Structure formats: structure tokens, C-alpha cells
Amino acid sequence: MSELTTHSGRLDATGLRVGIVAARFNEAIVERLVSGACDTLRRHGALDSDIAVAWVPGAFELPVVLRRMADTGRFDALVALGCVVRGATPHFDYVAGECASGSMAVARELGLPVAFGVLTVDTWDQAVERAGGKAGNKGGEAALAAVETARVLESF
Numbered sequence: 483m484s485e486l487t488t489h490s491g492r493l494d495a496t497g498l499r500v501g502i503v504a505a506r507f508n509e510a511i512v513e514r515l516v517s518g519a520c521d522t523l524r525r526h527g528a529l530d531s532d533i534a535v536a537w538v539p540g541a542f543e544l545p546v547v548l549r550r551m552a553d554t555g556r557f558d559a560l561v562a563l564g565c566v567v568r569g570a571t572p573h574f575d576y577v578a579g580e581c582a583s584g585s586m587a588v589a590r591e592l593g594l595p596v597a598f599g600v601l602t603v604d605t606w607d608q609a610v611e612r613a614g615g616k617a618g619n620k621g622g623e624a625a626l627a628a629v630e631t632a633r634v635l636e637s638f
Contacts, residue, residue, distance in 0.1 A: 491633030495560040496527030498632055499559040500534075500625070503547045505564030505600070507540035511519060514613035515563040515599055515621030522622035541566050541600055542577050545584025552592045559628035560588070563621050564600040565609050595631035599624025 500523055504516050504540040516535060523533055534557070538547050541564035548560050562585045581600055589596035599621050603609045611617040 489634055489637045491630035491635075491637070493626060493630055494527050494633065495523045495532075495625075495629045497532070498528060498558045498629060499532045499556055500528060500559050500561060500628060501548075502533065502535045502561045502563060502625075503544050503551065504535060504537050505539070505541045505544055506537050508567065508609065510563035511565040511601065511609045511620040512563055515565070515601070515619065515624075518614060518619030518627040519561055519563060519599065522594045522619075522625040526626070540564070540577070541581040542580050544600070545588060548585055548588045548596055550586055552594050552596075555579070557594070558563075559595040559597065559632040561597045561621075561624050561628050562600055563624065565613070566600065566602050567606060567609060568602075568604045569621035574602075593635070595628050595635065597624040597628035597631070 502519055504512050520533055530542055536547050544562045551557055551560055566578045585596050585598050601612050603607050612620045
């Protein structure tokens with residue numbers, strides 16, 4: 483019987499180059515997500531010089547900039563950060579859906595980790611909870627997911 487091979491990623495950002503694309507819409511929340519992501523990367527060994535942050539107008543614009551960053555070949559992982567709050571119209575569904583599918587397309591097409599830290603919430607209070615409140619900081623969680631996935635990919 484053969485031995486099982488297991489691949490897992492280390493939560494070590496040392497030497498990883500990470501690009502963060504952040505949506506300016508709902509900036510008070512997204513700034514907290516960016517701060518959480520950067521702090522988490524630093525705590526796990528990343529240098530400031532290995533982290534690049536690009537700001538875009540809103541979540542809908544995240545995928546195109548993620549793609550451009552990926553195309554440079556300078557990054558080992560990317561993180562998408564934003565906040566879309568449900569309103570009274572279907573606009574939420576279009577923005578959140580296209581942002582998610584566009585971000586995933588970048589990862590799938592290029593084989594590059596793209597962690598999705600875009601909050602899709604019903605209320606502003608839910609966003610606050612997820613950007614450093616009771617529910618933690620989803621920006622930091624997305625940064626860790628990017629690091630772990632990059633390290634798993636390295637193992638192949």
C-alpha cells in the first residue's frame with residue numbers, strides 16, 4: 483500500500499509578495515480591512531516592501547486591477563478587499579456577484595491565489611462587526627488565506 487501524500491500551507495508570509503486591491507466605496511470599513519490584512523501579513527513575516535496596495539473606486543472594479551497586478555508576475559498572492567451593503571435595489575446582487583466571479587476568474591485563469599475579503603452584508607453594523615469588531619477582521623483572514631494558499635501551491 484502506498485503512503486498518503488499531504489500538502490498543506492504554512493502561515494509564513496516571509497518573502498511572499500502580496501498585492502492588495504481595495505475598494506474605496508464604504509472606505510471607513512475597507513480601511514479597517516486593509517489595516518487588518520497588512521498587520522496580519524507583517525505578523526506572519528512579510529515586509530512592508532513586499533506588500534502593495536491599490537485603491538479602486540468600488541468592488542465592481544476589483545477584478546480588472548487584480549488581473550493587471552497578476553499579469554505583472556510580481557506577486558505570489560493577491561487579496562481583494564471591499565464592502566458591499568445590501569440596499570433596496572438589486573444593485574447589490576450585481577456588484578457582489580460580478581466582483582466575486584471576476585476575482586475567482588483571475589485565480590482560476592492564472593493559477594494565482596486571490597483571497598476574497600469583500601464583505602457582502604445586509605447592514606452597516608454587520609460590516610463593522612467583520613472589520614475588526616465582534617466577528618474579527620475579515621481582511622486579516624483573507625490575507626492568511628492568501629498566504630496559506632500560496633504556500634500550498636509552492637509544495638507541488
